[in-house]
Amino acid sequence: MSEAESLLSVLERNRRTFAWKTSDLDAEGLRATTAASTMTLGGLVKHMALVEADWLAVKLAGEEYGEPWDAVDFDADPDWEWRTGSEGPPEEVYAVWRAAVERSRAVVAEIIDERGLDGSSAFSRQDGRTPTVRDMLLDMIEEYARHTGHADILREAVDGRVGEGAPPAFVF
Numbered sequence: 001m002s003e004a005e006s007l008l009s010v011l012e013r014n015r016r017t018f019a020w021k022t023s024d025l026d027a028e029g030l031r032a033t034t035a036a037s038t039m040t041l042g043g044l045v046k047h048m049a050l051v052e053a054d055w056l057a058v059k060l061a062g063e064e065y066g067e068p069w070d071a072v073d074f075d076a077d078p079d080w081e082w083r084t085g086s087e088g089p090p091e092e093v094y095a096v097w098r099a100a101v102e103r104s105r106a107v108v109a110e111i112i113d114e115r116g117l118d119g120s121s122a123f124s125r126q127d128g129r130t131p132t133v134r135d136m137l138l139d140m141i142e143e144y145a146r147h148t149g150h151a152d153i154l155r156e157a158v159d160g161r162v163g164e165g166a167p168p169a170f171v172f
Contacts, residue, residue, distance in 0.1 A: 008108070056103075
């Protein structure tokens with residue numbers, strides 16, 4: 001297995017586990033909070049959709065955000081994805097994330113073919129460094145790992161679902 005295949009495999013495993021931890025919930029489950037946090041599973045789902053668009057489509061590939069992000073005034077509503085993720089109908093919340101993942105898969109495949117893992121992303125950090133394709137994939141893996149941990153705690157509080165990974169029959 002190549003390094004690119006390994007990185008994409010880890011990213012897909014993280015996406016799949018995140019999907020399992022956040023799947024099959026009704027509106028009440030997507031709005032549930034725990035402890036002192038206002039974080040919800042619905043907010044996490046929509047946040048990860050935005051992270052997919054931001055890190056992979058915009059920062060890696062240099063594309064526009066696209067729907068639904070283009071219509072959002074984040075200056076006026078900086079927590080838009082968190083708020084609407086817990087307010088919106090579950091099927092719409094899940095659809096936004098699935099569409100973002102599908103777009104990211106296509107973008108990443110194209111970018112790896114064009115630039116390889118050592119190629120540059122389309123943006124530079126504040127210190128002037130330009131991350132590589134590899135760096136961006138590793139950042140996405142880290143984002144999923146962190147937020148899947150959040151989802152794990154929230155999901156257990158909602159209905160007791162626990163476990164480290166999705167069962168073999170789970171499809172997202």
